[in-house]
Amino acid sequence: xxxxxxxxxxxxxxxxxxxxxxxxxxxxxxxxxxCYGVVKAGMNGCGAADGSHGCAGMxxxxxxxxxxxxxxxxxxxxxxxxxxxxxTAEDHGEEH
Amino acid sequence: MPLNEFQKDFKGIMLRPLSQVDxxxxxxxxxxxxxxIPVNERLKIYHNNVLGSLSKNILTTYPLLEALVGENFLKTxxxxxxxxxxxxxxxxxxxGEEFDIFLKKHASTQxxxxxxxxxxxxxxxxxxxxAADDSPMSTDDFSAIEPDSLADTTLTxxxxxxxxxxxxxxxxxxxxxxxxxxxxxxxxxxxxxxxMVWRQKLEVNILPLExxxxxxxSEIKKDKSLGEAVENTLNAYPDFDFAAFLKKxxxxxxxxxxxxxx
Numbered sequence: 001x002x003x004x005x006x007x008x009x010x011x012x013x014x015x016x017x018x019x020x021x022x023x024x025x026x027x028x029x030x031x032x033x034x035c036y037g038v039v040k041a042g043m044n045g046c047g048a049a050d051g052s053h054g055c056a057g058m059x060x061x062x063x064x065x066x067x068x069x070x071x072x073x074x075x076x077x078x079x080x081x082x083x084x085x086x087x088t089a090e091d092h093g094e095e096h
Numbered sequence: 097m098p099l100n101e102f103q104k105d106f107k108g109i110m111l112r113p114l115s116q117v118d119x120x121x122x123x124x125x126x127x128x129x130x131x132x133i134p135v136n137e138r139l140k141i142y143h144n145n146v147l148g149s150l151s152k153n154i155l156t157t158y159p160l161l162e163a164l165v166g167e168n169f170l171k172t173x174x175x176x177x178x179x180x181x182x183x184x185x186x187x188x189x190x191x192g193e194e195f196d197i198f199l200k201k202h203a204s205t206q207x208x209x210x211x212x213x214x215x216x217x218x219x220x221x222x223x224x225x226x227a228a229d230d231s232p233m234s235t236d237d238f239s240a241i242e243p244d245s246l247a248d249t250t251l252t253x254x255x256x257x258x259x260x261x262x263x264x265x266x267x268x269x270x271x272x273x274x275x276x277x278x279x280x281x282x283x284x285x286x287x288x289x290x291x292m293v294w295r296q297k298l299e300v301n302i303l304p305l306e307x308x309x310x311x312x313x314s315e316i317k318k319d320k321s322l323g324e325a326v327e328n329t330l331n332a333y334p335d336f337d338f339a340a341f342l343k344k345x346x347x348x349x350x351x352x353x354x355x356x357x358x
Contacts, residue, residue, distance in 0.1 A: 001330065003247065006323050006327060007243070007246065007247050009338060010243075010247055010322060010326065010338070011243045011246060013338045013341075014238045014239060014246065014342065015239075016339045016342075016343070017235050017339070017342050017343045017346055018235050018236075018238075018239050031297070031299070032297060032298045032299060070298035070299070
């Protein structure tokens, strides 16, 4: 393939992409949210809200109020103890 | 004894089989308290903690392998792996990458040749979860490239992205391990698995690829220019549709940046 043909092919592809892009990018902007208080120990997303650690998978207790996991938007509020904001110990009311 | 020598010897004891700890402990008599708890017993506590925590790290990184071969077998393999491949970094998120190579060579896994490829998939998933956030290239980013320099442009794939080729049905194996299906896949035929694993926002995805897409992405990963990558892919797969490829990969947010080589 000569250079001109190749270039035409590449430029054409980029132009075609620009035409079709608006539809593809119009989907829901954010599909997920952080859900606190429901994640199993060791299965948390990166970083505790209270700064006790900065790494995924480092939660040491189940359902800690400062540990989160990513869930589809809207699911968190349907879960027992689920909260889209961090829950501190005082907010819990009772000890588990 | 200088500190660095002491540390080196200590590390040597930590990474040997338990049966050899007693013998090696004698050289530490002067450096460790050796009272009602003898020095070899003290060292065994360290030995157990080091191998235990590092092998547990391997087990949590490879849950599919655990589902396939069971906790005890995997733990034994992980301990051996730790002794042969101690961590090179203090961050344990980076630890365990070579486990697939270890499994491929290990005598006890030769009857399960797919294990190594499952480990490769699990590492790719693990890597994708922990990869740094990089922003994807949009249509506008591509339109902004000078048309004349497109052929000489190289693209960088997202930091979370891995390409995996395997004869085994990795996704079916994964589904079985996650108990999404009861059916055991047929391991006797070549499934020609070509997949990419990467993260979009907080979601890690696995996407099956056609052979030509897989080759094109592999060429890009090898830092081939767009022109060269397209040409090589077209030579191997004359029906390769670059326009469709580009559109799909912009939607799936596969590229992170373009580098013009002019």
